[in-house]
Amino acid sequence: MELRQLRQVIVLAETLNFRRAAERLHMAQPPLSTSVKKLEEELGVQLFQRLPSGVKITPAGEVVLRHARRAVFFAEQTRRAGREGESGEQGTLRLGFVGSASYSLMPRVIRAFRRQYPRVDIVIDESTTIELLRGVESHSLDVALVRFPVVEPTAAELTLLRAERLLAAVSSDSVLASLSSASLAELAQEPLIIYARHRVPAMYAFVMQAFAEARVQPRVAQEAVQVQHMLGLVESGLGFAFVPEACSRYAGDGVRLLAIEPEPTAFQVGLALASLPEALTPTARNFIAVARAEAGQ
Numbered sequence: 001m002e003l004r005q006l007r008q009v010i011v012l013a014e015t016l017n018f019r020r021a022a023e024r025l026h027m028a029q030p031p032l033s034t035s036v037k038k039l040e041e042e043l044g045v046q047l048f049q050r051l052p053s054g055v056k057i058t059p060a061g062e063v064v065l066r067h068a069r070r071a072v073f074f075a076e077q078t079r080r081a082g083r084e085g086e087s088g089e090q091g092t093l094r095l096g097f098v099g100s101a102s103y104s105l106m107p108r109v110i111r112a113f114r115r116q117y118p119r120v121d122i123v124i125d126e127s128t129t130i131e132l133l134r135g136v137e138s139h140s141l142d143v144a145l146v147r148f149p150v151v152e153p154t155a156a157e158l159t160l161l162r163a164e165r166l167l168a169a170v171s172s173d174s175v176l177a178s179l180s181s182a183s184l185a186e187l188a189q190e191p192l193i194i195y196a197r198h199r200v201p202a203m204y205a206f207v208m209q210a211f212a213e214a215r216v217q218p219r220v221a222q223e224a225v226q227v228q229h230m231l232g233l234v235e236s237g238l239g240f241a242f243v244p245e246a247c248s249r250y251a252g253d254g255v256r257l258l259a260i261e262p263e264p265t266a267f268q269v270g271l272a273l274a275s276l277p278e279a280l281t282p283t284a285r286n287f288i289a290v291a292r293a294e295a296g297q
Helices: 003-015 018-025 029-043 059-084 099-103 105-116 129-137 201-213 227-235 245-250 282-294
Strands: 048-051 054-057 090-097 119-126 143-148 157-171 191-195 219-224 241-244 255-260 268-275
Touching: 003 018, 003 029, 003 059, 018 029, 054 059, 090 099, 090 105, 090 129, 090 282, 099 105, 099 227, 099 241, 099 245, 105 119, 105 282, 129 143, 129 201, 129 268, 143 157, 143 282, 157 227, 157 245, 157 282, 191 201, 191 227, 191 241, 219 227, 227 241, 227 245, 227 255, 241 245, 268 282
Parallel strands: 090 119, 090 143, 191 219
Antiparallel strands: 048 054, 143 268, 157 241, 157 255, 157 268
């Protein structure tokens, strides 16, 4: 068994097609098929079911795939460690973040990190919390700034960096725009722009839980993923939305932000750092230390 074969299994599992996998691996299709077949014979299990339209990974293949990803990751980490040295003063940091982190905390952390480690290249990826956690778990990301709390099961370790509350964003044309605060019952008179249920399940659950506890039924008008998109929809007059407090200074002139009174317990949220402690590179350890210092920990 060779690392080359494990990389081939990973790419084939991602493409489910020998031709596309061979193209990504910069090799011909017949040698790839032969290599995977030899690995299956060596392991004594079938990793892929050959179909007319491609391949399908088997249950045994799923298990081997998880271990293959870990083996390839640690082999690459060994290479990276050799290049970077134990100090982590040079190399690459793969950082993921949710869009709302870019409003305050992330720029401060990155600025401080670059001052201390100018020779580290930072590769950033913006996505949702659930997708970022998957990236950390699959080792495609070193660390990620995610929304907290997290309701999905995860192998990542979460460190709360900053607690904050949610505010109600309403259009300046709204009858509520002149208020400094509003109850959920008052807000429910307007259409709700809510976090997408399947892409941002935690935030969706928090909002719906708050309305359920208040015994109020919201009128959901639109789903959205990113806070920037939500604020744009609010300013367009399509409804109101709940946004993190840190976003307040970035709301447009056509948006008013209101406190929610009484404040639901579900609206006590924050930003957290997600990582796998056993898989941290020196650069990632340095980034975590900088992030915690900037967050006052």
